[in-house]
Amino acid sequence: MEPRNLLPSSLLDEFPILKQTINGRPLVYLDNAATVQKPLCVLDAVDHYYRTDNANVHRGVHTLSQRATDSFEAAREQLRMHLNAAHTHEILWTRGTTEGVNLVAHGFRTLLQPGDALVISTLEHHSNLVPWQMLAQATGAELRFIPLLDDGSLDQDAYASLLDRRVKLVAFNHISNALGTVNPVRDMTAQAHAVGAAVFVDGAQAVPHSTVDVQELDVDFYAFSGHKMYGPTGMGVLYGKTEWLERLPPFMGGGEMIDQVRLEGSTYAGLPFKFEAGTPHIAGAIGLAEASRWMHRVGLERIARHEDELLRYATAKLQSVDGIRFYGTAAHKAAVISFNLDGAHPYDVGMLLDQMGIAVRTGQHCTQPIMDRYGIPGTVRASLAAYTTVEDLDALVDGVQKAARMLL
Amino acid sequence: MSPIEQDIVDEFDLFDDWMAKYDHLIALGKDLPQMDPAHKTEDNLIRGCQSKVWLYAECPNGLLHFTADSDAIITRGMVALLLRVVQNRPAEEVAREPFAFLNAIGLTSHLSPTRANGLASMVKQIKFYALAYAANT
Numbered sequence: 255m256e257p258r259n260l261l262p263s264s265l266l267d268e269f270p271i272l273k274q275t276i277n278g279r280p281l282v283y284l285d286n287a288a289t290v291q292k293p294l295c296v297l298d299a300v301d302h303y304y305r306t307d308n309a310n311v312h313r314g315v316h317t318l319s320q321r322a323t324d325s326f327e328a329a330r331e332q333l334r335m336h337l338n339a340a341h342t343h344e345i346l347w348t349r350g351t352t353e354g355v356n357l358v359a360h361g362f363r364t365l366l367q368p369g370d371a372l373v374i375s376t377l378e379h380h381s382n383l384v385p386w387q388m389l390a391q392a393t394g395a396e397l398r399f400i401p402l403l404d405d406g407s408l409d410q411d412a413y414a415s416l417l418d419r420r421v422k423l424v425a426f427n428h429i430s431n432a433l434g435t436v437n438p439v440r441d442m443t444a445q446a447h448a449v450g451a452a453v454f455v456d457g458a459q460a461v462p463h464s465t466v467d468v469q470e471l472d473v474d475f476y477a478f479s480g481h482k483m484y485g486p487t488g489m490g491v492l493y494g495k496t497e498w499l500e501r502l503p504p505f506m507g508g509g510e511m512i513d514q515v516r517l518e519g520s521t522y523a524g525l526p527f528k529f530e531a532g533t534p535h536i537a538g539a540i541g542l543a544e545a546s547r548w549m550h551r552v553g554l555e556r557i558a559r560h561e562d563e564l565l566r567y568a569t570a571k572l573q574s575v576d577g578i579r580f581y582g583t584a585a586h587k588a589a590v591i592s593f594n595l596d597g598a599h600p601y602d603v604g605m606l607l608d609q610m611g612i613a614v615r616t617g618q619h620c621t622q623p624i625m626d627r628y629g630i631p632g633t634v635r636a637s638l639a640a641y642t643t644v645e646d647l648d649a650l651v652d653g654v655q656k657a658a659r660m661l662l
Numbered sequence: 663m664s665p666i667e668q669d670i671v672d673e674f675d676l677f678d679d680w681m682a683k684y685d686h687l688i689a690l691g692k693d694l695p696q697m698d699p700a701h702k703t704e705d706n707l708i709r710g711c712q713s714k715v716w717l718y719a720e721c722p723n724g725l726l727h728f729t730a731d732s733d734a735i736i737t738r739g740m741v742a743l744l745l746r747v748v749q750n751r752p753a754e755e756v757a758r759e760p761f762a763f764l765n766a767i768g769l770t771s772h773l774s775p776t777r778a779n780g781l782a783s784m785v786k787q788i789k790f791y792a793l794a795y796a797a798n799t
């Protein structure tokens with residue numbers, strides 16, 4: 255197969271961090287599912303905010319505070335466009351995916367009772383599992399799990415059979431961080447809606463790699479992390495449909511989220527502020543909006559096609575390594591190659607790759623139930639981003655071949 | 663540094679690239695004597711490692727005797743190095759062992775507590791056994 259970089263290599267110039275050596279070799283960064291590197295424009299946006307516009311938002315009448323508030327709210331509008339949400343107030347700032355899940359799971363405590371059920375996929379990151387376990391424990395609701403097929407896709411027949419009128423919420427990811435499986439979100443959502451259940455989607459791995467349109471998907475909630483889509487850490491988004499956000503109680507109390515405060519009790523602010531207690535991560539929002547603009551400048555479709563091409567190239571080339579076994583071989587996959595060398599611990603492979611300057615993730619990827627399902631201690635995971643090149647993947651294949659020779 | 667540690671350092675000095683060094687670690691890992699399966703218990707499992715590490719010690723006649731295992735071969739190699747240094751030595755001595763050779767052979771970076779390989783946890787567990795036996799004698 256003819257390898258192609260669909261994105262120009264000049265893209266690399268925007269990521270100074272990638273131009274360093276590790277253990278004496280040029281860094282090959284393939285741990286993008288954990289976090290991606292930030293382009294210069296994002297670094298500049300954050301720096302510029304602190305240098306010229308820093309003030310608290312929504313509070314001051316002074317000019318600086320107005321400027322900070324304007325940029326902050328413009329950032330929200332940018333993210334609304336990114337997701338094609340119907341309303342800007344449906345975009346809530348969070349610390350990341352994890353906080354988004356917890357916000358919704360906490361809110362549902364008031365909506366569930368014993369006899370109700372939650373349907374959760376077994377393909378989840380712990381952050382889209384543990385909060386639902388806590389919710390089930392707190393309310394007495396039943397947890398039902400969508401099983402995995404051998405290829406790493408969700409068993410859709412089993413899913414259909416789990417749905418009935420007792421199910422109040424269904425949660426699953428758009429793209430799996432451990433296996434790369436792309437789930438049929440629209441179809442699964444329609445089925446959940448048919449029994450009256452709300453749908454929560456963990457989009458942490460989808461937003462960096464594809465175009466997400468929440469109205470087209472028709473999901474009720476969609477959460478992701480800024481740091482995985484070229485933005486700063488500590489910043490994320492929870493999208494929620496207006497009617498759901500109005501039904502859910504606030505997650506945290508404090509300043510910014512209130513309307514009237516009396517000692518006996520308070521009334522809450524409207525959306526989105528009801529869910530944003532305290533001074534927000536203003537620089538994070540501004541950096542994330544710039545990351546979104548950067549992705550649009552490069553082209554969301556181009557990024558997706560570039561990564562798909564590289565994924566197919568690397569998967570085919572890795573197949574030549576003796577003893578390699580892939581985890582996650584669903585027809586519809588994105589940006590992640592998870593594998594083991596037969597007879598070698600993933601940790602050993604990762605250690606040797608690190609010696610060669612290649613950064614991959616090894617272990618369970620915060621998805622212990624998936625590893626248990628395959629009966630393995632973990633996998634080696636290489637994950638791609640827009641700046642990944644054919645040369646990076648050639649280095650990976652070379653490195654894995656070397657590791658196989660040393661270990662097997 | 664003890665003569666045993668000096669031996670290890672000299673041994674590693676022979677290798678001029680990382681691959682040879684890791685080849686050696688892997689070979690040491692393969693040569694580590696098998697641990698009695700009866701001692702590969704949940705209790706003897708060291709937490710905080712991506713790979714599993716079991717460590718067990720006895721102290722007949724005041725001298726420590728360790729056995730260990732890991733499911734990862736490089737980890738086994740590192741355990742083998744540590745055990746060479748502490749095997750059959752008095753517990754009080756091992757409790758104070760600084761493991762200076764790790765720095766000399768360039769493995770100190772693996773000692774950071776945040777490294778998922780758990781070398782730091784292994785060192786801690788070895789000292790824990792040594793302190794416990796030293797207190798008992």
Ligand SMILES: Cc1ncc(COP(=O)(O)O)c(C=O)c1O
Pocket residue numbers: 287288349350351352353379381382427429430431456458459479620
């Ligand atoms: C699919 C998925 N969900 C959730 C998370 C958690 O994201 P964060 O730690 O940024 O909240 C991650 C990131 O590791 C992820 O890959």
